[in-house]
């Protein structure tokens with residue numbers, strides 16, 4: 405899927421590449437995404453786009469952190485981000501807009517592209533591995549399986565639970581779809597499970613919650629629709645995390661390949677020089693502290 409607007413009506417000389425960085429493991433970016441990253445003159449990147457990819461950006465490139473954490477801690481408003489993209493592309497730059505996961509899945513990528521189109525700016529979109537499929541895969545759950553389900557849905561868990569009319573058709577998704585994956589749902593988990601049970605899904609349905617999927621600090625907990633909210637509270641699971649609901653979660657006992665690797669969750673001390681270029685660049689205009697800690701963790705890595 406590559407949206408393309410490299411046409412003759414384009415007024416600017418620059419171009420914006422909207423690229424999915426993948427879920428967290430830097431090697432999960434696409435080959436095309438990585439090639440374009442290496443050509444960036446300006447990089448505008450998000451909280452969930454792994455900083456381990458920054459080393460591929462040319463050292464002359466301008467790095468602009470545009471992260472939004474939990475929808476509240478904003479380095480820039482969405483309007484400002486749109487304007488940054490428009491301004492740099494209008495100035496003739498090759499702009500890479502790097503977003504976590506897939507830019508068109510709960511990533512406001514569509515809105516950014518609409519703004520570029522409005523200004524006649526050329527763009528391309530490179531899809532990424534979305535965190536839902538990565539979280540399921542790295543937690544040992546095949547998101548579909550012939551014996552268990554033929555359907556899967558990606559749903560926002562961010563909807564205000566006090567909203568009078570929900571945009572989510574709980575009556576339809578609760579029993580009409582096999583596997584349900586909720587993004588941004590940790591805070592609303594009790595409401596999500598309550599709604600699903602209220603609309604007919606069995607309280608015994610297995611659930612896995614996966615935090616920082618595909619990274620060395622991945623954490624996952626399991627339960628049922630009836631118990632998972634309590635488990636998450638007890639284990640103090642915080643965002644970013646995905647909630648995977650469905651019978652396929654049962655297969656985790658057999659398939660949990662990532663967390664069963666011998667070194668998973670172990671700390672390994674690597675005695676080598678820190679990548680000072682990345683450290684210096686992210687230190688003064690880079691991401692907030694969790695990412696800085698993770699970059700510092702390049703010397704003290706978990707595997």
Ligand SMILES: C[S@@+](CC[C@H](N)C(=O)[O-])C[C@H]1O[C@@H](n2cnc3c(N)ncnc32)[C@H](O)[C@@H]1O
Pocket residue numbers: 427428452503504505506507508509510511533534535536539586587588589614615616617618643644645646
């Ligand atoms: C604004 S959405 C962006 C989704 C992104 N565009 C994608 O395709 O994965 C942010 C949410 O994605 C999920 N997420 C992103 N990366 C994750 C990861 N590595 N592990 C678990 N959840 C993740 C979390 O639910 C987080 O709250």
